[in-house]
Amino acid sequence: MTSSTPPRIKQRSLKRRIALITIGSSLATVLLVLLTAYQSLIKDFETLLTREQISASQTLAHAVNQQLERRVQALSSLAAVLTDGTRRLPPDQLRQILERQSGTKNLFSPGLTVFDENATAIAGDAHTTGRIGTNYRDRDYAQRLLKTHQPVISRPLIGRTTGVPQLVFMAPILSDDGVFLGGVGGSLDLSKQSVLPVNELAKRIDSERDNLQIIDSGNMVYVSGSHTGLHLEPLPEPGASRLVDAVLSGMPSGTEHDSHGNRQIFATAHLQRLGWLFVKTTPYEKALAPAWASFQRFFLWSLGGASLLVLFGLWLTRRALQPLNAMTERITHMADAPQTGARLPASRVHELQGLTRAFNALAHSREQKDQQIRAQRDRLELQFQQSGDGILTLDSDSLTILRLNRRMAEMTGYPPETLVGQKPHDSLFAEPTKLLAFLQHVEQDTGVQHAEFKLYDASGSAIEVEISATRLVFSSHAEIMLNLRDATERNMLAALKERFIATLSHELRTPLTAINGALKLLVSGTSGALPDTAQQMAELGLRNGLRLQTLIDDLLDFSKLAAGHMAITLSPCDLQTLLEETAQGNQPLAMNHDVALQLDACGPWLISADAVRLRQILDNFISNAIKASPPGGVVTLAAATQQNRVRISVTDQGKGIPDEFRPFVFQRFAQAETSPGGTTEGTGLGLAICKELAEQMHGTVGYRSQANQGACFWVELPFPETTTLPKPDEPGRQRCDDGVTQKVLSSAQSYPE
Structure with a gap:
């Protein structure tokens, strides 16, 4: 009988196993803590550095803005003394004041200039006399001043001939009632005077670590310099520098590679007034060098702790778990019952210190964001209620x-x-x-x-x-x-203004009628022959009196139309007869301007209109067309039908209507320089009155114009409801635009010398 023995089991020391497990888990824990601590440390350093860069960039942008604001305040203070409260001072007095502004002139180069309400230079100091008479209305900064009546600063401009950068500052000259009287301006040659705060740059920029780049986004150049002036350098081509591309794309901060392939941490601040971007950059390696040094020290400490863990694994494992459990309980309590200012206590265990710091930093950051949100909400609520x-x-x-x-x-x-x-x-x-x-x-x-x-x-x-x-x-x-x-007060003021204009015009017309009557008697010789000099003076007075009476009549007509007091009587009118009378009535004015007035014949149509007011509209159109036409030009009066309406048009051969004036053609007090002499007459109410009269007669007005090809103004009115429209093949009923015979009323035919 054979006896069998059980197989021998290889025994292993439980202590060794526990030690191996403890050592392995301890080493893994140390490595995990090191990795977590390193990532948290790097993130903290990047965050802190980015905040520092943002603060520095914003501070520098603010300092530059203060330099600009100082000059704006100086110009605004100067503008306040260039008026007597109601009107702008005379040019000679303006020039004397400018010559005494030594402090203000030091802020600008080459000098100071005063502009009228149309942005034309009218006075300057010794450095800017060559600009007198120049109109700057086409400049963007001048247009903004005329539109807003607020101080303006131009974007940096690159001189077309000098190639140097410059800024233009303008401040409005206002009366005590806020009426815009003009402006005062000064330019700043940035190649000679800098707006960069050199002291602030030295304070905010670490020359061994940091770099500041200023990018002019409007001119696509780098801006650099000192207190003596600025210098410009072209930006790299698109794609050559990912850092520049990221900044121009609108990224406020981050990390990117420059044109040399070096990784940079950057932050930007935008100075909107100049279109400048302040970009502070720091090489990524230099920025994180302190973090890496801290991590190395932490690594050595952790390595020493790991060695102790190897020697005292079981004991250290047991002790390490106790603070970790306590920390877990603390974090869970903080998550269940959030409290402002609640933080994890400092741990004595090296492996937990990084986790504690990271968590406390996160809690602090969240509290700050919550406070900012609450403050913003309170600020918006206050603005809403007040x-x-x-x-x-x-x-x-x-x-x-x-x-x-x-x-x-x-x-x-x-x-x-x-x-x-x-x-x-x-x-x-x-x-x-x-x-x-x-x-x-x-x-x-x-x-x-x-x-x-x-x-x-x-x-x-x-x-x-x-x-x-x-x-x-x-x-x-x-x-x-x-x-x-x-809007009650605004509407009351508008009504009061209309009543004032109407009353003033009415009171002026009565004595002016008597004056013009007396002058007519003197000019006609009824009271006896006058000496040649007196005759010329009487004729001059009569012409200007009649012109003034026309202006007053325009003001009265517009006031009546605005108040709804203009009596309009609509009745069937013979259009052909009215057009012939209109052409004959305006013939003397055409002769005086050496212009031919041409009437295109049309059929005997009846239209629904007030003949007097329609004649007033056509007289205004023809008068404007004659004044706008060059000597020897032709003004054409014509009519054409379309469905149940007739369009009466007046066409000239002048320069046409300027593009910038077209939106204001039928607005009151609007005038454009379209006459060959470049002068304007009247109140600017004529076309506004025409528009109101046409609408009162259920009609419309309009125009078409091309540069240097003249303009055509038209009024469109309805036929009476009982009128039978002319047929195309009916004799004498052709439309005016169908090529019928034209009747020419030229100065040579109607008024032979």
Whole structure:
């Protein structure tokens, strides 16, 4: 019988196994802590450096802006002494004042210049006398001054002949009533005077580590220099420097490679006034050198700890787990019950110190962002409630009121809680259908929309308000914001102005009629022959008196039209007869300007119009056309039919209407220099009156024009309802544009010498 023995099991020391497990896990833990600490440390250094760079860039941009603002304030102070309160001072007095501005002139080179209300230089100091008479209206900065009446600074301009950069500063000259009287300006030669704060650059830039680049985004150049002036260098070609491409694409900060392939940490600040980008860069390796040194020290400490763990693995493992468990409990408690200022306590275990620092930094960053959000929310709420305009916010879908500010509650007289949830077009406004259509239009358009409505307050009184509306789109919903401004005072002032002009014009016309009558008697010789000199003076006075009477008549006509007091009587009129009388009546003016007045014949059509007022419109068109035509030119008066309307046109051979004036052709007090002599006469009300008269007769006015090819002004009126339109093949009924015989009224034919 054979005996069997169980196989011998290879025994291993449990202590050794535990030691190996402990040592392996300890080493893995050390490596994990080292990696986490390194990543957190690098991230912290990048974040801190980026914040430092952003702060430095913004500080430098602010310092440059202060340099610009100092010059703007100097010009604004100078502008205040260039007026007596109502008018701009005479050029000689302006020149004397400019010569005494030694302090202000030191801020600008080469000097100072005063402009009139049309941006024409009228006075300057000894350095700018050559600019007198030059008009700068086509410059962008001059247009902004004329439009805003606020101080302006041009973007950096590169001289076409000098190739040097320069800035132009302009400040408005205003009367005590705020009327724009002109401007004062000064230029700054950046090649001689710098706006860069050299001391601030030295303070903010570490020359051994950092680099500052200033990019002119408008001219695509680098800007560098000192207190004596600036220098320009071209930017690399697109794609040559990923760093420059990233900055120009709008990235505020980050890391990117420069044109040499070196990785850089950068941050930018934008000075919008000049279009400059301040870019502070730091080589990535130099920026992270302190972090790497700290990590090396931390690594050595961790290596020493790992050695101790190898010797005392079990004991250290047990002790290491205790603070880790305590930290876990602390983090869990902080997550369940967040408290401001709650932080993890410093750990005595090296492996946990990096985790503690990273977590505390994250908690601090989150608290700062929360504080910024709360501060921004409080600031917006304060602006909303203290706005001088009434503000309503509506739900974009239901158009119900979500919120309103205190001013809106004061305007309506309703408590805010009464209006919330209501629809504004149901109870607050006089024209609910019009308001609803306006809100629907705002829904479809992303821009700001403007309109005027009547708002009812709690007492039932109507208030005229001007509404500016825009649609705001948020992540979860959309709203419509309405800004309401009381327009009652503005409308009252406009009405008062119209009444004042009408009263003044009426009071002036009575004595002027007597003066012109007396002058006519003197010129005609009724009271006896006058000496030649006296005869010339009487004729001059009569011409200017008649011109002044025409201006006053224009003012009275426009005042009547604006007030709705102009009597318009519509009746059937013989168009052919009216056109012939109009051509004959304007023949003396055509002779005086050596211009031929041509009438294109048309059939005996009847139109629905007030003959006197239609004649007034045509006289204005013909007068303007004659004055705009060169000597020897032809002005054509014609008519043509289209459906149930007739268009009467006046065409000249002048220079045409300037492009920049076309939007203002039919606006009151608008005048363009279209005459061959470059001068303008009248009040600028003639075409505005024509437009109002045509609309009163259910007609329209318009024009077409091309540069150096003349202009054509037309008035379009309806036929009477009982009129049978002319047939194309009926004799004497052809349309005026069908090539019928023309009747020429030239000075040689009608008025032989």
